Amino acid sequence: MGRVLRFVHDVRRANTRRRILLLEALVCLPVARLVIRHIPFQRLAKWLSRQVVGPELDEPARTDVLQDVRWSVHRAACLFALPPKCFPRAVVAQFMLRRRRVGTCLYYGTAIMPGKGLTAHVWLKDGNRGITGHRVAESYHVLARYSSSRQMCESIPTIT
Numbered sequence: 441m442g443r444v445l446r447f448v449h450d451v452r453r454a455n456t457r458r459r460i461l462l463l464e465a466l467v468c469l470p471v472a473r474l475v476i477r478h479i480p481f482q483r484l485a486k487w488l489s490r491q492v493v494g495p496e497l498d499e500p501a502r503t504d505v506l507q508d509v510r511w512s513v514h515r516a517a518c519l520f521a522l523p524p525k526c527f528p529r530a531v532v533a534q535f536m537l538r539r540r541r542v543g544t545c546l547y548y549g550t551a552i553m554p555g556k557g558l559t560a561h562v563w564l565k566d567g568n569r570g571i572t573g574h575r576v577a578e579s580y581h582v583l584a585r586y587s588s589s590r591q592m593c594e595s596i597p598t599i600t
Contacts, residue, residue, distance in 0.1 A: 450515055458508050465509075465516035465532055472528035472535075488534065488586035492543045496589065502542055502566075509536045510571050526573040530564040533572045534588060543589020544571060549580030567591075 454462065475484065497505060513533045517523050524532075534544050544566050553559050561580045563573030566589075570577070585593040 446518070454511075458512060461508050461512035461536065462515055464536060465512040466519070468532040468535060469513075469516055469520065469524050469528055472531045473524060476527055476531065485584075485586060488531070488546050488588070490538065490588055491590060492538055492541050492588055494541055496543050497541045505537065505540050505542055506566055506569065506571060509533055509540070509542075512536075513572060527562040529572045530562045533564050534586075537566075537571070538588045542566065543587065543591065545589065545593035546586040547577065547580075547582050547593070548584040548586075549577065549582045551580045553579075565593075 496502070510533065513529055513536070517529055530546050534546050537544050544564050547563050547565065548560070549562075550558060550560050561573060561576065563577045564571040565574055587593045
């Protein structure tokens with residue numbers, strides 16, 4: 441099934457909340473690309489570390505929101521001809537979750553990959569639950585963490 445047909449199929453099957461989140465992700469992903477390119481990283485880092493306003497969501501509402509935002513960012517990214525890389529996806533997911541009172545931790549890491557050399561990767565987690573980019577994160581050495589939660593980011597062991 442083609443990318444657009446799969447997208448239409450997924451939207452038809454989605455509930456209203458997911459459709460709204462999908463629309464938000466579709467708007468935010470291109471904006472995030474522009475922000476990452478044109479805003480100095482020091483300003484962006486401050487924004488990534490902004491705390492959730494008010495009390496954070498508790499379970500099971502938190503899990504539902506995490507799943508819905510993860511789905512919407514992934515589906516929206518798949519629709520673009522040039523899918524957004526890990527950084528815009530993580531920034532958008534963190535933004536969307538912060539708006540819904542879910543604090544997360546954005547990780548920035550690097551690794552030396554065979555055939556590619558030095559590569560960077562960004563992923564987003566809620567405690568030990570991965571949201572975006574987490575499946576390959578164990579290959580990367582964490583350089584920075586940006587938390588939007590009042591709790592500390594999970595400690596990631598360094599790769600030696």
